[in-house]
Amino acid sequence: MIASSIRWPMVTGDKSSQDITNELLAPNETKPALWWYIGMTLGTIFLAYGAWAFYMSIAVGIGTWGLTNSVAWGWDIINFVWWIGIGHAGTAFTIFFLVFRQKWGASINRTAEAMTVFAVLCAALFPLLHMGRPWMAFFIMPYPNTRLLWVNFNSPLFWDVLAISTYLLMSITLWYFGMIPDLATMRDRAKNKVSRAVYGFFSMGWNGSMISFNRHETLTKILGGLAAPLVISVHTIVALDFAVSILPGWHATILPPYFFVGAIFSGFAMVLTIMILMRKAFKISDFITTQHLDSIAKVLKYGSMVIGLAYAIEIFIAWYSGVDYEIYTFFNARATGTFSTAFWIMVFCNAIAPQIFWFKKARRNIAILFAVSIIINIGMWFERYIIMISSLAQDFLPSSWTAYSPTLVDIGIYVGTFGIFICGMLLFIRYIPIIAINEIKAFRKDSN
Amino acid sequence: MAQKNIVAKFKDEGKLLKALTRLKENKVNLIDVYGPFANHDILKLLTRESRLPYMSVIFGLAAIVLTFGFLYYTSVIDYPISYGGKPIFSFPPMVVVIFFICILVTTIMTVLTFHARAKIFPGKPSSPIDPSVTDDTFFLVLDQNYNPEEIKGWLQEDGADEVTEKEI
Numbered sequence: 001m002i003a004s005s006i007r008w009p010m011v012t013g014d015k016s017s018q019d020i021t022n023e024l025l026a027p028n029e030t031k032p033a034l035w036w037y038i039g040m041t042l043g044t045i046f047l048a049y050g051a052w053a054f055y056m057s058i059a060v061g062i063g064t065w066g067l068t069n070s071v072a073w074g075w076d077i078i079n080f081v082w083w084i085g086i087g088h089a090g091t092a093f094t095i096f097f098l099v100f101r102q103k104w105g106a107s108i109n110r111t112a113e114a115m116t117v118f119a120v121l122c123a124a125l126f127p128l129l130h131m132g133r134p135w136m137a138f139f140i141m142p143y144p145n146t147r148l149l150w151v152n153f154n155s156p157l158f159w160d161v162l163a164i165s166t167y168l169l170m171s172i173t174l175w176y177f178g179m180i181p182d183l184a185t186m187r188d189r190a191k192n193k194v195s196r197a198v199y200g201f202f203s204m205g206w207n208g209s210m211i212s213f214n215r216h217e218t219l220t221k222i223l224g225g226l227a228a229p230l231v232i233s234v235h236t237i238v239a240l241d242f243a244v245s246i247l248p249g250w251h252a253t254i255l256p257p258y259f260f261v262g263a264i265f266s267g268f269a270m271v272l273t274i275m276i277l278m279r280k281a282f283k284i285s286d287f288i289t290t291q292h293l294d295s296i297a298k299v300l301k302y303g304s305m306v307i308g309l310a311y312a313i314e315i316f317i318a319w320y321s322g323v324d325y326e327i328y329t330f331f332n333a334r335a336t337g338t339f340s341t342a343f344w345i346m347v348f349c350n351a352i353a354p355q356i357f358w359f360k361k362a363r364r365n366i367a368i369l370f371a372v373s374i375i376i377n378i379g380m381w382f383e384r385y386i387i388m389i390s391s392l393a394q395d396f397l398p399s400s401w402t403a404y405s406p407t408l409v410d411i412g413i414y415v416g417t418f419g420i421f422i423c424g425m426l427l428f429i430r431y432i433p434i435i436a437i438n439e440i441k442a443f444r445k446d447s448n
Numbered sequence: 449m450a451q452k453n454i455v456a457k458f459k460d461e462g463k464l465l466k467a468l469t470r471l472k473e474n475k476v477n478l479i480d481v482y483g484p485f486a487n488h489d490i491l492k493l494l495t496r497e498s499r500l501p502y503m504s505v506i507f508g509l510a511a512i513v514l515t516f517g518f519l520y521y522t523s524v525i526d527y528p529i530s531y532g533g534k535p536i537f538s539f540p541p542m543v544v545v546i547f548f549i550c551i552l553v554t555t556i557m558t559v560l561t562f563h564a565r566a567k568i569f570p571g572k573p574s575s576p577i578d579p580s581v582t583d584d585t586f587f588l589v590l591d592q593n594y595n596p597e598e599i600k601g602w603l604q605e606d607g608a609d610e611v612t613e614k615e616i
Binding site: 016017018021142148149150152153154158159162163165166169170173177180181184185187188189200201202203204205206207208209210211212213214215216217218219221222223226227229230233237438439441442 | 480481482483484485486487488490491494495497498500501504518519522523526527529531534538541542544545547548549551552554555556558559562565566568569570571572573574575576577579580581582583584
């Protein structure tokens with residue numbers, strides 16, 4: 001067993017560098033199992049449903065959605081915020097572990113970053129379609145044009161475009177540059193010409209030079225340092241989309257930190273779900289140990305308490321403000337009225353269920369970890385539903401109150417993004433090393 | 449005729465480190481070490497600190513200045529619009545845009561500088577010293593020195609698995 005004197009063993013099984021290469025490249029070098037094909041089929045069916053919904057949204061228009069004059073942001077923005085939240089964990093994993101010198105992230109960061117990239121792609125699809133004419137999306141970019149107009153630089157919606165595109169670029173860059181040495185390993189072990197050519201192209205002629213490693217590490221640190229404030233600001237900007245409006249339930253200064261914590265919380269839950277599945281599928285429990293899962297569960301427990309506190313503060317401030325509309329939204333519409341079922345599902349899933357992680361046995365029980373990670377993701381979806389719909393459907397004027405329900409097209413786009421995510425992740429685990437091999441080797445030596 | 453270099457193969461980076469320390473003490477000309485992962489002790493002995501962070505700071509500062517200029521030109525000079533009676537020149541919302549553009553520009557420019565400096569780019573033909581260099585073996589490459597036989601002796605003494613001469 002390889003262990004640091006001050007930390008728990010993070011790679012078990014006393015492995016040589018060659019063992020690590022062989023074990024971690026096995027998913028890429030052997031034929032995929034039946035579950036992989038089943039997953040791809042399922043993902044493709046989801047994609048087909050999503051493609052139909054996408055077609056309807058463009059060919060007929062967003063009148064096919066369940067939006068009304070009052071609820072002008074519906075499933076599209078709920079799901080946008082949900083996906084972008086999930087998309088926070090990957091980069092957060094990498095950079096916060098980098099900043100805090102937490103090496104146990106080496107087993108997880110590659111997959112978490114892949115999850116980020118696909119989740120942000122899914123998220124970006126919703127505002128793009130919500131524009132109504134996605135082919136005109138470039139109008140939002142500030143460039144000299146024949147209309148002699150500039151975009152409104154003061155609008156959080158424009159900030160959103162900037163934030164998400166910068167975040168997507170940063171996530172892809174961090175992900176890709178981190179995997180260059182591993183792609184070179186795959187290139188040097190490739191058994192056919194096509195693989196050698198493809199991995200050779202993307203590994204940029206990497207030859208293992210320590211001088212290049214030095215520059216590569218410096219670049220990773222710089223990108224990590226740049227990404228740290230970016231991660232925090234992206235969800236802050238998403239929160240500002242709501243907070244700068246005057247709607248009851250949205251017009252609150254707590255929204256940016258509350259959204260950020262929620263994003264990290266849901267992202268870590270999704271990381272936990274994926275890591276448990278991969279651990280089971282590829283038998284890599286020597287690299288993703290129960291201690292790794294235990295540590296993620298602790299983060300979730302802490303996140304859950306912060307989220308619970310944010311819910312309580314929101315309700316307290318609504319009462320303390322003395323504003324009838326705020327009081328109505330929180331005490332009537334959300335807690336006891338039309339949206340009470342969704343509200344209490346949200347509270348249970350996000351603030352109560354993860355408290356089971358106070359118990360070490362629960363943190364080390366794979367079934368409980370998996371169940372709670374799914375519960376959190378359901379809860380976080382309901383949180384976005386509550387924020388979005390309860391405030392819009394019942395605002396200041398009872399005469400404009402309306403009910404909201406999604407259409408098959410709305411649901412189709414959401415299901416379609418699951419198709420993108422599932423197929424993307426399955427292709428990732430098929431063709432790219434799922435764990436940063438070179439980091440694990442270096443770290444194994446460091447901790448020895 | 450191309451010059452031949454001394455190449456020492458090490459499976460154990462502890463032994464490589466020992467050899468490297470002795471070579472550095474004896475002021476032997478080193479070219480590089482190739483290996484499957486970054487070992488920080490080797491990096492410290494072999495390389496100096498990268499100057500990439502300084503370039504990033506310059507890119508970041510340039511991006512801040514240029515973005516502010518751009519926003520001032522578009523919002524105040526070229527197309528001034530009054531949003532709900534707010535001032536034409538409003539700095540706080542500019543901070544957000546400047547912040548994101550700064551990160552965007554710094555990321556792109558730093559990555560490009562890395563490519564230029566490390567001379568690696570997508571599609572570059574690969575020529576690893578040995579296929580095992582990306583798996584589990586380190587290779588220490590030395591320049592022509594005045595006492596090659598003595599150096600080979602040291603390397604073997606320090607535990608090199610193989611010492612050869614090769615054109616690199």
